[in-house]
Amino acid sequence: MAVTEIESYLASRQQLVQEALEKSLPPADSYPPAVHRAMRYSLFAGGKRLRPILVLAAGEAVGGAPEPLLPAACAVELIHTYSLIHDDLPAMDNDDFRRGRPTCHKVFGEAVALLAGDALLTQAFAVLSRVEGGIPAAKVLQAIGELAAAAGSQGMIGGQVVDMEAEGRTVTLETINYIHTHKTGSLIRACLRLGGILSGAGEEPLAILTRYGENLGLAFQITDDILDVEGDFTQMGKKGGMDAARGKATYPACLGLEKAKEIAGELCAEAQELARSLGPAAEPLYLLAGYVLARQG
Ligand code: GRG
Numbered sequence: 504m505a506v507t508e509i510e511s512y513l514a515s516r517q518q519l520v521q522e523a524l525e526k527s528l529p530p531a532d533s534y535p536p537a538v539h540r541a542m543r544y545s546l547f548a549g550g551k552r553l554r555p556i557l558v559l560a561a562g563e564a565v566g567g568a569p570e571p572l573l574p575a576a577c578a579v580e581l582i583h584t585y586s587l588i589h590d591d592l593p594a595m596d597n598d599d600f601r602r603g604r605p606t607c608h609k610v611f612g613e614a615v616a617l618l619a620g621d622a623l624l625t626q627a628f629a630v631l632s633r634v635e636g637g638i639p640a641a642k643v644l645q646a647i648g649e650l651a652a653a654a655g656s657q658g659m660i661g662g663q664v665v666d667m668e669a670e671g672r673t674v675t676l677e678t679i680n681y682i683h684t685h686k687t688g689s690l691i692r693a694c695l696r697l698g699g700i701l702s703g704a705g706e707e708p709l710a711i712l713t714r715y716g717e718n719l720g721l722a723f724q725i726t727d728d729i730l731d732v733e734g735d736f737t738q739m740g741k742k743g744g745m746d747a748a749r750g751k752a753t754y755p756a757c758l759g760l761e762k763a764k765e766i767a768g769e770l771c772a773e774a775q776e777l778a779r780s781l782g783p784a785a786e787p788l789y790l791l792a793g794y795v796l797a798r799q800g
Contacts, residue, residue, distance in 0.1 A: 509790040513556065516569070520555040523573040524580060527630050541611040541619035542626075546584050548602040551800075554579045557694035557719075557791065561712050564778070564785035567702025571636025575646055575697045578631035579690060582654050585623035586690075588616050590663070596749070600742065624654070638701050646697050653693035662686025671750035679752045680721070687727070688720030695719075708781060715777040715788060722770035723795050725763055728753035732760060735799055771796040 524546060531540045555576030559569045591598040591606040592613060598606055608616035631650060634643050652658055662685025669678060695716030699709045731746045732755050746753050754763035771792045778789040 509794050512787055512790065513551075513794070516556045516559055517552050519559070519569060519573065520552045520576055520580065523577050524555075527574075527577040527581065528626065537611070537615055538619055538622055541607055541615050542623055544610060545588050545601075545607045545619065546581070546623070548604060550580070550584070550602055551798075552580060553723075553791075553795075554583050554690060554694045557691065557716070557788075558698040560785075560787040560791060561695045561698025561716075562702035563698075564712065564781045564788050565699055565702050565704040565708045566784060567698070567704075568636075571638050572698055572701055574630050574633050574635060575650075575701055578627040578650060579694050579697070581623045581627035581630065582650070582659075583690060585620040585627075586654075586659060586663075588620040588623070592616060595663075595667070596745075598742075598745075642701055642703070646700055649696055649700065650693050653689040658685055658689035658693075659687075662689065666752065669752040672752075674752045674757075676757055679754065679757055682752055683721050683724040683754075684717070687724040688717060691720035691723060692716035711777050711781055715774045715792075718770045718774040718777070719792055719795055722767045722774065722792075725754045725767040725770070726795060726798060728755050729760065729763055729767065730799070767796060 528542055528546065529539050531543045533539055558572050558576040558579060562569065562572045587601055588607045590596050591601055592608055599609055600606060606616075607619060611619065628647060628651070631647055632643065634640050654660065656664075662682050665678065666682045666686055669682060692713060693716075695712040696709065699712040704712065728746060731743055731753070734743055745751075747756065754766065758766070774792040775789050778785040778792060781788070
């Protein structure tokens with residue numbers, strides 16, 4: 504597929520993902536509705552669907568069709584949504600708004616929000632375990648292991664813990680890198696690897712996808728740090744300036760805005776080079792790296 508416009512690529516993939524996500528959860532009124540309503544409230548709150556689209560684009564880059572990758576694409580979005588619900592809870596960031604509307608616990612109460620997050624996390628693995636589209640079961644098993652590791656205590660959760668410990672303290676760039684590459688980077692890296700693994704990528708293309716994911720994951724969090732300082736908060740759907748108010752460990756706080764922008768630019772440029780090395784089928788990955796750098800929300 505020749506991709507000339509990132510917006511049209513995103514729109515077509517968002518639609519595919521949206522339809523698959525719709526089928527990935529029980530209906531809102533299925534028993535017990537309290538938890539299903541809360542799960543659906545957060546899952547369909549208007550996220551960009553960047554992570555599932557990365558799964559599809561990674562597969563496409565190594566010659567895979569999007570449809571068989573939809574369970575994996577849904578699984579990462581379910582985990583991402585659970586992490587946002589839990590991150591917004593009073594015990595963590597205590598945020599009132601997410602994706603432009605009241606957070607899950609503000610609408611459904613803390614206990615249901617906590618359980619909705621738990622249910623999204625477990626549902627992710629139920630969805631991923633569906634062996635579909637001719638993908639060998641061994642590859643699905645590998646994907647399950649990779650996603651569990653990326654989301655767990657040595658991945659996303661590890662990053663969140665170090666992030667919490669760093670609040671209000673002066674930390675080294677090494678610690679900030681640990682936080683960013685784990686809290687945000689682990690799941691993004693897993694998207695690229697899952698897309699590659701489930702599409703039968705060989706060792707070398709999979710290594711390239713992995714490096715692309717590592718660059719993009721770090722760049723994504725640095726741009727998030729930058730947006731928190733100077734973003735358009737209407738587009739972001741949340742309050743800005745919160746990192747500084749909470750004494751969070753960020754690139755702009757550690758290195759200044761200009762240096763943070765320079766590093767994000769370099770990481771995305773390297774990701775684009777890696778995408779180029781995979782050939783024309785990786786054009787969406789090339790464009791997605793540019794999109795991450797330019798994003799406003
Ligand atoms: C609390 C279990 C748990 C994990 C915490 C990922 C995470 C770790 C917390 C979420 C909060 C946060 C600011 C994470 C950094 C990653 C990030 C910038 C998330 C927002 O992702 P987008 O911009 O959101 O892709 P949309 O709404 O578009 O899906």
